[in-house]
Amino acid sequence: MKTLIWQGIYYQSLEYFNLQSDHHNYTVESKIIGCLEDKIYSIEYKINTDKDWIVQDFLIESEINTIKRTISGKRNQNQWEINGVVNSKFNNFKFIDISLTPFTNTLPINHLKIPENNSQKIDVLYIDILKHQTRPVQQQYTRTAVNKYLYENIENDFKAEISVDESGLVSSYPELFEKIAEN
Template sequence: MKTLIWQGIAFQSLEYFSLTENDKGQVVTSKIIGCYENKIYTVDYQLTIDPDWNIQEFTIDSEINTIKNRLTGKKRQDEWEINNVISPDFKNFNFIDISLTPFTNTLPINNLKLTENDAQDIKVIYIDVLNNLVKPVTQQYTRIAPYTYHYDNLQTDFKSDILVDGNGLVVNYPQLFDKIAEI
């Protein structure tokens, strides 16, 4: 079991994160509290991940300025059921990217097993919690050093070099997140 705290820099947040391994893969539970652009928010998310670091199921409960929302997703073979409806936009997607946490970067980092200087494009379910938006996005990860990955959102001009630990968990995501405690 891993427990840690990430500080959100841009989103002025703290995340209390727990990762537990079992015979079926990993289970994540996490709680985020923060404020951003006149929005005060809490987010509780739970993820079920297979042994290859592919997301299988997620639940995201959020409250933004007292308005509550729940988003659920369950992988059904090669399709995704989002809030109990099969969504053809996400066929064959193995990853999600939740806007307010650095953890979802760990999924492709651990799954792709890139060697140094290798790159790979992936399709992800992007979840913008603060704006209640779910959409398909193409991203690219390049391993530029043993513990550093270059992240590139191929639909926008956003790029960053992410430092991770030996477990693929984010240590520093410049201007966005820093790991500040771990047990």
């Protein structure tokens, strides 16, 4: 359905991204390579969502300075099983946010369908690949124009105005990501 490349500005990365859909779900497969400070990394991730962009399962395989790790998650009704263990602190979470990609912003943007000049807070399962952390965070999205959203991370006051294309995929995320190719 859609293939694109994002350049990670801060993360000094390139992401080769594929989005496919059928009548029941969306499937994303992506590969990221990059370096940040003393970390050279390669990431492959796969995310399956339903037609409402709610994450059903994910698999992230990373290699950072030759150390390989895998994190997997599966939604069972309103509970998350992370690497085979149910974790109640993620109960009722619909979305994940992976630190090295702008794609995971598409999930709430496309699901919430926020009217212009309105906002909504959400809880997400945040996966910081480079720090090997998975934790709950609260985010807020405010639709400021047809294709623009103010993204806010509530816990650390980080804010950015994200531009998206007609599919809800990030085209510009100032100082972090830029879409540089699309097919």
